[in-house]
Amino acid sequence: MSLIELKDVSRIYDETVVPIRAVDSVNLIIDKGEFTAIVGPSGSGKTTLLNLIGGLDQPTAGKIIVDGTDISTYKPDVLINFRLHHIGFVFQAYNLIPVFTAKENVEFIMLLQNIPKTEREKKALDFLQAVGLGDRVNATPAELSGGQQQRVAVARALASSPSFVLADEPTANLDSASAESLLDLMENLNQNNNMTFVFSTHDQKVIRRAHRVVTLQDGKVKSDELNPIRIKNEN
Amino acid sequence: MILILAWRNIWRNKKRSLIIIAAIAVGLCCGLFASATMFGMWDSLINTTIDRDLGHFQIHSKSFEDEKLLTDTIPNFQNILTQLHSTNNVIGVSSRVLVEGMISSATSFGGVRIVGINPQDEKNVTTVYKQIIQGSYFGENWRNQIVIGQKLAENLGIKERSKIVLSFQGVDGSIIYGAFRVAGIFKTESSVFDKSNVFVQESDLLRLINSDPISNEIVVRLSSVQQVDSVYIPIKKQYANLSVKNWEELAPELKLFNDMLMTQMNIFVGIILFALLFGITNTMLMSVMERVREFGVLMAVGMKRSRVFIMIILETISLSFLGGIIGISMGLILIEYFKHVGINLSAFTEGLSQWSMGSRLYTSLPLNFYPSLVLMILITAILGAIYPAFKAIRLKPATAIRTY
Numbered sequence: 001m002s003l004i005e006l007k008d009v010s011r012i013y014d015e016t017v018v019p020i021r022a023v024d025s026v027n028l029i030i031d032k033g034e035f036t037a038i039v040g041p042s043g044s045g046k047t048t049l050l051n052l053i054g055g056l057d058q059p060t061a062g063k064i065i066v067d068g069t070d071i072s073t074y075k076p077d078v079l080i081n082f083r084l085h086h087i088g089f090v091f092q093a094y095n096l097i098p099v100f101t102a103k104e105n106v107e108f109i110m111l112l113q114n115i116p117k118t119e120r121e122k123k124a125l126d127f128l129q130a131v132g133l134g135d136r137v138n139a140t141p142a143e144l145s146g147g148q149q150q151r152v153a154v155a156r157a158l159a160s161s162p163s164f165v166l167a168d169e170p171t172a173n174l175d176s177a178s179a180e181s182l183l184d185l186m187e188n189l190n191q192n193n194n195m196t197f198v199f200s201t202h203d204q205k206v207i208r209r210a211h212r213v214v215t216l217q218d219g220k221v222k223s224d225e226l227n228p229i230r231i232k233n234e235n
Numbered sequence: 236m237i238l239i240l241a242w243r244n245i246w247r248n249k250k251r252s253l254i255i256i257a258a259i260a261v262g263l264c265c266g267l268f269a270s271a272t273m274f275g276m277w278d279s280l281i282n283t284t285i286d287r288d289l290g291h292f293q294i295h296s297k298s299f300e301d302e303k304l305l306t307d308t309i310p311n312f313q314n315i316l317t318q319l320h321s322t323n324n325v326i327g328v329s330s331r332v333l334v335e336g337m338i339s340s341a342t343s344f345g346g347v348r349i350v351g352i353n354p355q356d357e358k359n360v361t362t363v364y365k366q367i368i369q370g371s372y373f374g375e376n377w378r379n380q381i382v383i384g385q386k387l388a389e390n391l392g393i394k395e396r397s398k399i400v401l402s403f404q405g406v407d408g409s410i411i412y413g414a415f416r417v418a419g420i421f422k423t424e425s426s427v428f429d430k431s432n433v434f435v436q437e438s439d440l441l442r443l444i445n446s447d448p449i450s451n452e453i454v455v456r457l458s459s460v461q462q463v464d465s466v467y468i469p470i471k472k473q474y475a476n477l478s479v480k481n482w483e484e485l486a487p488e489l490k491l492f493n494d495m496l497m498t499q500m501n502i503f504v505g506i507i508l509f510a511l512l513f514g515i516t517n518t519m520l521m522s523v524m525e526r527v528r529e530f531g532v533l534m535a536v537g538m539k540r541s542r543v544f545i546m547i548i549l550e551t552i553s554l555s556f557l558g559g560i561i562g563i564s565m566g567l568i569l570i571e572y573f574k575h576v577g578i579n580l581s582a583f584t585e586g587l588s589q590w591s592m593g594s595r596l597y598t599s600l601p602l603n604f605y606p607s608l609v610l611m612i613l614i615t616a617i618l619g620a621i622y623p624a625f626k627a628i629r630l631k632p633a634t635a636i637r638t639y
């Protein structure tokens with residue numbers, strides 16, 4: 001069974017003078033274990049599409065089935081809970097709570113899931129170790145570099161034991177070295193833990209790292225292809 | 236962890252938090268101090284009135300109420316005096332003979348209330364003997380001593396040892412004249428009292444009217460004002476045929492003054508709280524607006540709206556609590572200080588003496604005032620937080636995250 005399934009999904013912004021078809025009749029299936037990039041020029045609808053998949057926005061038309069549930073008709077409050085337990089998020093920047101340390105940021109999402117304190121603390125340390133920040137657990141976001149902050153965000157996303165991780169332009173604010181190493185981390189987690197990643201980008205270097213590339217243009221899927229080099233690496 | 240988060244959040248913008256904390260603290264401190272000043276005024280007003288004249292409660296015959304005649308006496312008053320003397324918490328009992336009359340000097344005259352007392356008993360009940368500024372309180376060795384107020388002495392143009400004549404209606408209705416010589420002049424906090432009361436010895440008065448011992452008024456002083464009800468209610472029940480009244484009933488104008496003070500104080504505290512309400516709302520609104528993106532992320536990753544709401548309320552309560560603690564501490568220190576030192580009001584004393592107040596004001600605030608104030612501050616804080624908190628939870632994560 002597919003992990004994510006979009007059936008004829010449209011999202012039309014009609015508050016504007018001329019209605020904008022930000023996502024236009026998209027059909028898309030993403031399976032468990034994919035490492036997929038949503039690409040396209042600015043304004044092509046990447047963020048809108050990820051928001052729809054992530055339950056942050058509701059479609060004007062069509063069905064979105066995530067983890068076997070149709071979330072397209074869920075009420076906002078139900079969606080919050082759904083996101084908490086099914087989806088990990090990494091945003092472009094300012095993901096973290098500035099007054100919390102790295103460890104507390106990771107712990108916090110598990111607190112929201114009502115996981116007991118000792119387990120929370122242990123898991124938080126484990127995940128920070130896994131993203132290579134075992135020695136910076138008590139640093140606040142301001143004391144971390146942009147790349148390190150994004151790693152904490154990845155650790156937080158993983159800590160909630162999600163079905164998949166959505167990342168909207170996770171490398172957009174990073175220099176290329178940090179971007180590469182963040183992708184290394186994500187790819188590792190994908191290979192070793194079979195964690196599904198769906199991320200958006202318009203950076204060619206990042207696109208090359210994806211296993212599957214879905215290209216959007218004016219809200220429509222323009223192309224959907226596998227990346228032969230990366231697929232080969234996998235085997 | 237949400238409490239920790241709330242606590243740290245308020246220190247993100249130290250300056251703003253400190254300003255609102257200071258505003259709460261100062262507002263509260265001023266409110267407390269103003270209230271304490273008013274309570275102090277009230278206290279001193281009651282105390283001086285009780286000490287000077289009223290005592291804690293008084294007994295009269297029922298008919299005395301209307302006419303205040305010399306003949307409106309208390310039957311069997313000796314028994315009542317004996318009983319009162321052996322009652323717990325009673326520290327002084329004075330029996331008075333009262334008559335309205337005229338006082339005349341060589342040059343002038345005026346209407347007065349003539350109070351016939353036994354000085355030894357009266358000293359246990361009222362403090363006029365401590366306020367003698369000339370001569371003595373019945374300490375001379377001649378007959379027909381009179382002790383009068385300074386204001387009256389001034390009006391009559393007399394001084395210590397001057398002779399005056401009292402005239403009043405006797406028991407049988409005839410006018411009685413008596414020559415007295417001024418033994419002492421007193422000055423209390425109330426110029427009205429000083430002008431309208433003269434004291435003579437009961438024995439002198441009885442001799443003049445040619446009467447056996449009588450009593451128009453029994454004044455009782457207790458060890459403290461808190462004891463009033465426990466002593467006076469049983470007496471009132473026992474002597475249903477007499478009029479037994481406590482100081483509150485005897486001086487309804489005090490009650491009125493008290494109500495006035497209370498209203499003023501409530502309005503004052505209300506204004507302070509109202510100002511705080513706006514201050515708090517404004518501060519929290521700014522703080523929420525600065526964190527739109529952060530709330531977006533928190534709600535995106537799965538933080539329930541109710542938790543966001545609680546977090547903002549907690550932040551506000553923490554702020555107000557800090558301000559509250561500081562304000563109450565400052566207020567307490569100020570109040571304690573002026574409770575002992577007093578506020579010098581001598582500049583206003585002339586006017587105040589009409590109101591029967593001393594020239595020093597000692598602040599005082601009942602302890603039960605503090606918790607209710609803390610509660611009101613907390614309610615204000617929560618009210619002030621509601622609108623900003625609603626603003627925060629109405630955010631849509633998808634749009635909030637776009638905000639930089």
Ligand SMILES: Nc1ncnc2c1ncn2[C@@H]1O[C@H](COP(=O)(O)OP(=O)(O)OP(=O)(O)O)[C@@H](O)[C@H]1O
Binds near residue numbers: 013046049
């Ligand atoms: N809240 C909104 N209201 C109205 N129009 C919107 C809104 N959000 C996005 N749009 C429009 O929808 C279209 C798609 O926007 P979207 O942000 O999804 O593109 P994107 O591919 O993520 O672009 P970028 O690469 O710049 O992030 C754009 O034309 C944009 O102006």
Ligand SMILES: [Mg+2]
Binds near residue numbers: 046047048168
């Ligand atoms: Mg975008």
